[in-house]
Amino acid sequence: MEGVDHLADERNKAQFDVSDMKIVWAGSRHAYELSDRISRLVASDPVFKKDNVSTLGRKELFKNTLKKAAHAWKRINELGLNEEEALKLRTFMDQPSFTDLHWGMFVPAIKGQGTDEQQQQWLPLANKMQIIGCYAQTELGHGSNVQGLETTATFDHKTDEFVLNSPTLTSSKWWPGGLGKISTHAVVYARLIIDDKDYGVHGFIAQLRSLNDHLPLPGITIGDIGMKFGSAAYNSMDNGVLRFDHVRIPRNQMLMRVSQVTREGKYVHSSVPRQLVYGTMVYVRQIIVFDASVALSRAVCIATRYSAVRRQFGSQNGSHETQVIDYKTQQARLFPLLASAYAFRFAGEWLKWLYTDVTERLQAKDFSTLPEAHACTAGLKSLTTSVAADGIEECRKLCGGHGYLSSSGLPELFAVYIPACTYEGDNVVLLLQVARYLMKAISQLNSGNKPVGTTAYLGRKEQLMQYRSDVVRAEDWLKPSVVVEAFEARAARMSLACAQNLSKFSNPEDGFQELAADLIEAATAHCQLIVVSKFIEKLQQDIPGNGVKQQLQVLCSIYALFLLHKHIGDFLTTGCITPKQGSLANEQLRSLYSQVRPNAIALVDAFNHTDHYLGSILGRYDGNVYPKLYEEAWKDPLNDTVIPDGFHEYVEPLLKQQLRNARL
Numbered sequence: 163m164e165g166v167d168h169l170a171d172e173r174n175k176a177q178f179d180v181s182d183m184k185i186v187w188a189g190s191r192h193a194y195e196l197s198d199r200i201s202r203l204v205a206s207d208p209v210f211k212k213d214n215v216s217t218l219g220r221k222e223l224f225k226n227t228l229k230k231a232a233h234a235w236k237r238i239n240e241l242g243l244n245e246e247e248a249l250k251l252r253t254f255m256d257q258p259s260f261t262d263l264h265w266g267m268f269v270p271a272i273k274g275q276g277t278d279e280q281q282q283q284w285l286p287l288a289n290k291m292q293i294i295g296c297y298a299q300t301e302l303g304h305g306s307n308v309q310g311l312e313t314t315a316t317f318d319h320k321t322d323e324f325v326l327n328s329p330t331l332t333s334s335k336w337w338p339g340g341l342g343k344i345s346t347h348a349v350v351y352a353r354l355i356i357d358d359k360d361y362g363v364h365g366f367i368a369q370l371r372s373l374n375d376h377l378p379l380p381g382i383t384i385g386d387i388g389m390k391f392g393s394a395a396y397n398s399m400d401n402g403v404l405r406f407d408h409v410r411i412p413r414n415q416m417l418m419r420v421s422q423v424t425r426e427g428k429y430v431h432s433s434v435p436r437q438l439v440y441g442t443m444v445y446v447r448q449i450i451v452f453d454a455s456v457a458l459s460r461a462v463c464i465a466t467r468y469s470a471v472r473r474q475f476g477s478q479n480g481s482h483e484t485q486v487i488d489y490k491t492q493q494a495r496l497f498p499l500l501a502s503a504y505a506f507r508f509a510g511e512w513l514k515w516l517y518t519d520v521t522e523r524l525q526a527k528d529f530s531t532l533p534e535a536h537a538c539t540a541g542l543k544s545l546t547t548s549v550a551a552d553g554i555e556e557c558r559k560l561c562g563g564h565g566y567l568s569s570s571g572l573p574e575l576f577a578v579y580i581p582a583c584t585y586e587g588d589n590v591v592l593l594l595q596v597a598r599y600l601m602k603a604i605s606q607l608n609s610g611n612k613p614v615g616t617t618a619y620l621g622r623k624e625q626l627m628q629y630r631s632d633v634v635r636a637e638d639w640l641k642p643s644v645v646v647e648a649f650e651a652r653a654a655r656m657s658l659a660c661a662q663n664l665s666k667f668s669n670p671e672d673g674f675q676e677l678a679a680d681l682i683e684a685a686t687a688h689c690q691l692i693v694v695s696k697f698i699e700k701l702q703q704d705i706p707g708n709g710v711k712q713q714l715q716v717l718c719s720i721y722a723l724f725l726l727h728k729h730i731g732d733f734l735t736t737g738c739i740t741p742k743q744g745s746l747a748n749e750q751l752r753s754l755y756s757q758v759r760p761n762a763i764a765l766v767d768a769f770n771h772t773d774h775y776l777g778s779i780l781g782r783y784d785g786n787v788y789p790k791l792y793e794e795a796w797k798d799p800l801n802d803t804v805i806p807d808g809f810h811e812y813v814e815p816l817l818k819q820q821l822r823n824a825r826l
């Protein structure tokens with residue numbers, strides 16, 4: 163039944179204009195048109211075909227990735243794509259490769275931490291891909307504890323060079339993507355040593371491989387760290403190991419925007435805060451939040467479309483069985499994830515704005531919003547990637563047995579996505595950073611320092627401690643102010659309780675360690691408040707399109723009330739709401755699920771994912787699942803022959819032996 167839209171009835175039920183929602187999802191008409199054009203370009207290019215990658219061995223997979231990365235670069239140049247378009251093309255290629263780190267971390271690290279001269283020296287080479295770089299920070303012994311890194315960069319007065327060295331096994335760089343087999347250069351994080359004095363971790367540009375024959379330069383040991391989780395997944399990336407044996411680099415290859423070393427070996431710290439050495443991580447965390455909405459939207463799109471196609475039970479007098487999407491349990495698992503995808507999209511948009519704002523301020527030497535930018539990027543990175551990773555796995559279960567098939571696209575999506583909970587900062591470690599930020603804001607309340615930005619609500623401490631929700635009917639929970647107040651009161655009370663408990667310790671650090679589990683719950687409540695608030699703020703904007711705003715209002719209420727339901731313990735124990743108000747929220751949630759139901763397919767269509775990008779038979783736009791699943795099974799390499807390799811060698815003798823035994 164090629165060409166038939168099996169989901170047409172579902173699409174006809176929609177109560178809003180999908181084409182307008184596509185623009186809201188993309189962020190602007192320009193962003194929509196760009197994504198639409200580039201995703202189709204990639205989907206129609208046979209080199210970017212990806213339905214066979216999960217059956218490739220590591221070497222074949224890696225070669226296939228190199229081929230795609232080279233082809234992407236060729237197409238970018240042939241078509242004269244700008245930076246934004248090129249990024250989209252690599253995104254829709256949908257196969258992690260060394261280029262992600264080159265463009266995503268190496269180039270931004272030089273831009274953020276290099277002086278103007280250093281940028282002029284290195285960026286033209288990197289931008290033309292005459293050199294390929296990676297971000298070599300993590301070591302075998304330390305990832306989270308950046309200050310604990312062991313690689314050294316010792317200044318040699320005589321030669322005006324730094325000597326890079328890996329003094330211990332645990333100082334081996336371990337994990338950097340693109341390092342293992344491809345990068346010619348790296349931004350290497352190492353302890354700066356001058357005259358036996360340790361100045362802490364700084365970034366250095368080091369050449370790793372010859373530009374003539376690609377062999378490692380003298381003194382450099384380098385390789386891939388081996389297979390990772392899943393089949394294809396992140397195995398298309400050459401995460402690497404690197405050791406330096408007294409490798410010399412010129413002094414001007416230390417990234418010197420934040421601090422400098424002079425020819426005389428004098429360490430000079432500029433007025434720029436030292437934390438800017440961590441700036442590339444802030445940049446990438448902000449991208450990762452945006453990416454979380456994309457990853458979750460892919461899984462939700464697959465699970466929603468398939469839930470409308472799949473039928474189980476409920477047939478009466480020969481009628482159709484029930485579509486599984488009509489089961490309330492399916493809705494209660496799926497629709498909060500749909501709402502979360504939208505919520506993270508708008509949180510990501512806001513975070514991008516915050517990041518741009520902080521960058522502009524930094525140029526003007528205003529560093530005041532850097533701590534807020536760090537706390538928000540760290541916290542939202544943690545929150546959104548954890549939800550997206552768990553959400554992808556939930557979507558797999560929502561698709562029943564077929565969700566476990568590689569051709570559902572979900573196992574691959576899960577395997578490639580879950581390291582996002584670890585890379586760019588372990589999610590727990592990052593929440594602890596948020597908790598520190600909150601405790602600091604609270605400790606400053608009495609000194610007249612008014613909290614600003616996302617912690618401004620803590621300034622209304624007295625009012626929030628008095629707060630009691632005035633909800634009396636289920637519909638009251640639809641009012642944005644009612645929701646925001648409840649979330650603010652819960653977050654404030656959790657943080658204030660932690661602060662009070664911390665004050666009982668004579669050594670605050672001991673208290674912080676002891677109360678860490680409570681602190682990350684308070685940090686989570688704060689981050690959830692940010693996402694809820696940003697969704698609500700988005701809805702205060704003018705949103706054109708027939709029925710679009712109404713749908714987003716429903717999703718926003720689902721996002722908030724689902725969280726309230728899930729964390730009901732927090733809201734009750736802090737005394738923000740009563741059990742009765744909690745059950746009214748739940749009642750409202752059920753009604754909201756019914757409102758989403760007719761719009762569900764259109765809401766996932768609004769993501770505008772091509773079938774190529776989704777890479778899922780269950781999530782096909784046309785819903786033609788069964789014939790395609792059946793067809794796909796026959797393509798498996800095991801089905802190339804009727805009798806598999808090894809049968810005659812191992813199984814046939816066994817069968818024959820058993821038959822002989824039976825005859826005796």
Ligand SMILES: CCCCCCCCCCCCCCCC(=O)SCCNC(=O)CCNC(=O)[C@H](O)C(C)(C)COP(=O)(O)OP(=O)(O)OC[C@H]1O[C@@H](n2cnc3c(N)ncnc32)[C@H](O)[C@@H]1OP(=O)(O)O
Binds near residue numbers: 252443584595
């Ligand atoms: C297809 C195309 C896609 C392309 C799209 C591109 C995407 C690209 C691909 C991604 C693909 C994955 C690629 C993974 C790449 C890695 O994973 S790279 C390695 C990442 N590593 C990490 O994230 C390590 C995590 N650890 C850390 O960030 C820090 O060391 C920690 C945890 C913040 C602790 O730092 P610390 O200095 O020991 O800590 P602490 O004493 O707590 O902090 C000192 C002060 O600095 C502040 N601070 C700490 N960090 C920061 C910061 N970052 N900024 C500002 N201030 C900070 C603290 O708030 C504190 O301030 P005060 O309280 O003193 O005012």
Ligand SMILES: Cc1cc2nc3c(=O)[nH]c(=O)nc-3n(C[C@H](O)[C@H](O)[C@H](O)COP(=O)(O)OP(=O)(O)OC[C@H]3O[C@@H](n4cnc5c(N)ncnc54)[C@H](O)[C@@H]3O)c2cc1C
Binds near residue numbers: 300305339581594
């Ligand atoms: C796929 C992938 C790609 C990567 N790419 C790069 C790259 O390109 N460049 C690069 O430099 N690095 C890269 N990394 C490394 C990555 O950034 C680190 O693995 C990450 O920052 C976590 O650090 P860790 O491995 O030291 O974890 P650990 O800190 O050892 O974490 C182990 C456990 O300890 C807990 N823990 C640690 N510290 C604390 C604490 N203070 N309080 C409470 N609990 C704590 C954590 O929550 C976790 O449960 C990559 C990693 C992966 C998986």
